[in-house]
Amino acid sequence: MSFQELHFRIYVGIEIIPHIHEVSKFRVQYFKDYPYLYCGNIDYEKQYLQSFSVEPEAILVAAFDSENKLSAISTGLPLLCSSSILADGPEMFLKNGLDPKKIFYYGEIIISYKYRLKGVVRKVYAMQEKFAITKGFTSIALSTVVRDDFDFRKPQGYKDTDGLWRALGFTRTNMHFEFEWPTYDVNGNVTDQSNQMVYWTKSTEESSV
Template sequence: MTQADLATPLRIERIGRDDMSLRALATLRMTVFRGWPYLYDGSLDYEAGYLSDFLSDETAVLVVARLGDIPVGMATASPMATQGDAVKAPFLAAGIDVRSLFYFGESVLLPQFRGLGVGHRFFDEREAAARSAGATGATFCAVDRDRDHPARPSETRDLTPFWTSRGYRMAPHLAMTMRWKEVGQPEESDHLMRFWLKSL
C-alpha cells in the first residue's frame, strides 16, 4: 500500500499536547504495544498519566499521524534530563552528560499504515526538535527478546536495519530493566531494554 492508495491521505504533524486528547493517544499506545514485541497489558489511566508527565517539558515534542481526525500513529521525544532515574542511570554510570541528549519515547503506528514512510517522518520531526532544543545526541530503547520466544510471530519485521539506516547504533553497555504486565500473565515481570544512540 502507498499513500496514493488511501482514500484519505495521512497527515503527519507536530502538535501541542493540548491539541488532542491524551486519552485517545494512550489508547493508541496501548493497542500497538499489546502486540509483539512488547505484549504489554496496561491501563488507560496509567498511560494517560505517563504521556502527560513525558510531555510536561516545554521542549518535548508530540508527532501524530492522522487519517482524517483519527490518530493512527504517534511518536514522542523529550529531554533526557527530565526522564526518571531508571532511564538516566545507565548514562550517568557511563559518564554521559544527560543534558546533551534527547530521549525518544514511543513510536507507534497501527499495522495497516506501516511501510508508508511514517516511521521516517516520526524520526525526522523528533530529531529536528532535539536539535532545536540544543541536543547533540538522540537515544531510544527497545525491548530485547529471545529469538525463540514462544510468542514471536512467524513473520515479524526486524527493525534493526531501519534504525541503522537512520544512523542509530546499539550501545551494548547501556541497558536497563523495566517492569510491566504481559498479556496473559498474572503480574508484572522484568524486561531488558537496550539503548540505541545517534549523534545529531
C-alpha cells in the first residue's frame, strides 16, 4: 500500500475546528498503542483540540485516503503557546541556549496501520517544517516517550523511532520532563501515571525543504 494514494491537507488555527471530532476519534484509537499507552477520552480530546485551534499558528496536517478516510495526523504549534505539555519547555530551552520564541513544536504524529513505513512521516514533517520556516522559526522541537528497554508492555518486534528522528535531522537532547496521562499498565488496567519524555531538536536554517 503506497502513500501516493493519500492526499495531504494542512489546516491552520480555526480551520482545524471542522475536523475536531474526526481527529479526536483517531487520536483515541491509536494513542492506546505502545509507547503512548494512553487511555483517551473523546470529550477530553475534543476540548483539547478546541483550545488548540484558537492558537493562530497552530497547525494540523491530515492525510486522507481515496475514500476520504482519515489516515494520518500530526499537529504543531509555537513552543510559547499554552499547551500543558509545553509548560516547562520555554525555560528548559532558554537554559540550553535556545530562544523559545524561535522554536516550533511538533506534536504527535499518528498513522493508520496500513500506511506505516511508507514515507508518510517524512512527507508530513516536511509540510510542517515548510510552514515553520515561512513563519520565521529557526528551530523545531519534538518530544518522545521514554520507555524502559525491558518494558513488558512493548509488543514483540517493536522498533523505536530514534533512528527515524535522526534520519530527519533531529538530535536527541538531555532535556527530560514528565507528563501525566491515563496510562495502561501491563495488565491492561488504567491509572494516571507520570510518563518520562525527552526533547529532540532540529535547526531549520540548514533545511533543504
